[in-house]
Amino acid sequence: MKNIKTKLGQAEFRNPVLGASGCTGYAYELESYTDLSRYGAVTLKTVTYTPRHGNHPERIAEVPAGIISSIGLQNPGPDVFFDDTMPKVIDALDRDQIIVSVAGDTIEEYVELCCRTSQRYGEKIAALEINAACPNVRFGVGYFSRDPQAAFDLIETVKSAVSLPVFFKFNTNFENYLEVASAIDEAGVDALYTSNTPLGLKINIRTRRPAIGNVVGPICGPAIRPIGMLRVWNLYQKVKMPIIASGGVYTWEDALEYMxxxxxxxxxxxxxxxxxxxxxHIVDGLERYMERESLDSLTSLVGAAHR
Ligand SMILES: Cc1cc2nc3c(=O)[nH]c(=O)nc-3n(C[C@H](O)[C@H](O)[C@H](O)COP(=O)(O)O)c2cc1C
Structure with a gap:
């Protein structure tokens, strides 16, 4: 049996293939469609400091090789999340598979959410994910992803408040993303989660209006994979912390390419x-590849294209 376990800072996962936030729901909804035990982990839909209705529809539009979306972090807020959602998540996934994603407008909001999660479910989850890739109502889009000092302060404050492993999901859309990444590295997180989703626009020629209510939105899917690849390539040369890459992973070959x-x-x-x-299927594909290549682990392949 090949060892596909993956260590990200203090957190250890059964494999390196994680369900990304917002696209995997709360996992239990997928129970009748797939074998949840094959997920390395699932980052749950981001929970925000207060409930959010999300953006005006339409919220998703198909584009070549992907979609443009602008959901606006719709979620029921922490009370419902803790009381109703988390018990169902814990029934569906094992402890090492649960990553709770939080977002706030201020450092104080992030810290309070992290502390509440840790107090209530600290023993039952693998890690916290700070979602700094999302729109920020108070300070404008991507505030904690584009200001190195803001990112540093946020991480430092969260890390001093909780002992759980912490991932930081940031948006690589800003020109200074490598500078921000250095600040995140210095502040010390268990892993850097890259959301490599540039903004895009689609016009509905029937209505002659933008296809989504928010006009613009991040593009995801295979269309953006080469962009994400270059950003991960650059980040690997810049930082020491483990990198989790997202952006167009559809097959095991895509996962391997990012690795x-x-x-x-x-x-x-x-x-x-x-x-x-x-x-x-991605995990199966990676395991078969290891068999074929007689690899005992995938660790030696991380960053191998640089050597
Ligand atoms: C409908 C939708 C909802 C999303 N919601 C969240 C979210 O709540 N929190 C988050 O961190 N990312 C969210 N994302 C971003 C994804 O986690 C992921 O980073 C992005 O879709 C790029 O990966 P992909 O190309 O594999 O889809 C969302 C994406 C989509 C399409």
């Missing part, structure tokens, strides 16, 4: 909309 560029693990998002059991 060769420097990712220690991958997040699978919209592929699950097309094929709900895709994560299982």
């Amino acid at each position: 060769l560029a420097g990712a220690a693990a991958v997040g699978v998002g919209s592929a699950q909309f097309v094929q709900p059991d895709v994560v299982k």
Whole structure:
């Protein structure tokens, strides 16, 4: 049996293929479509400090090789999340598979959410994910992804408040993303989660209006994979912390490509909309590849394309 276990800082996962936030729901909805035990972990839909209705519809539009979406972090808020959702998640997934994603407008909101999660479910989850890739109502889009000092302060404050492993999901759309990544590295997180989703636009020629209510939205899917690849390649040369890559992972070959560029693990998002059991197939594919290549682990392949 090949060892496909993956260590990301203090957190250890059964394999490096993670369900990305917002595209994997709360996992239990997928129970009848796939074998959930094959997920390395699932980052649950981001929970925000207060409930959010999300953006005006339409929220998703298909584009060549992907989709443009603008959901606006719709979620029921922490009370419902803790009382109703988390018990169902814990029934569906093992402890090492659960990553809770949180977002706030201020550092204080992030910290309070992390502390509440840790107090209530600290023994039952693998890690916290700070979602800094999302729109920020207070400070404008991507505030904690584009300001190195803001990212540093956020991480430092969260890390001093909780002992759980912490991942930081940031948006690589800003020109200074390597500078921000250095600040995140210095602050010390268990892994850097890259959301490599540039903004795009689609016009509906029937209505002669933008196809989604928010006009613009991040593009995801295979269309963006080469962009994500280059950003992961550059980040690997810049930082020491493990990198989780997302952006167009649809097959085991895509996962492997990201790993060769420097990712220690991958997040699978919209592929699950097309094929709900895709994560299982990706993990199977990686295991078969290891057999064929007589590899005992995948660790030696992380960043191998640089050497
Ligand atoms: C419908 C939808 C909802 C999403 N919701 C979240 C979210 O709540 N939190 C988050 O961190 N990322 C969210 N994302 C981003 C994904 O986690 C992922 O980073 C992105 O889809 C790129 O990966 P992909 O190309 O594999 O789809 C969402 C993406 C989509 C398409």
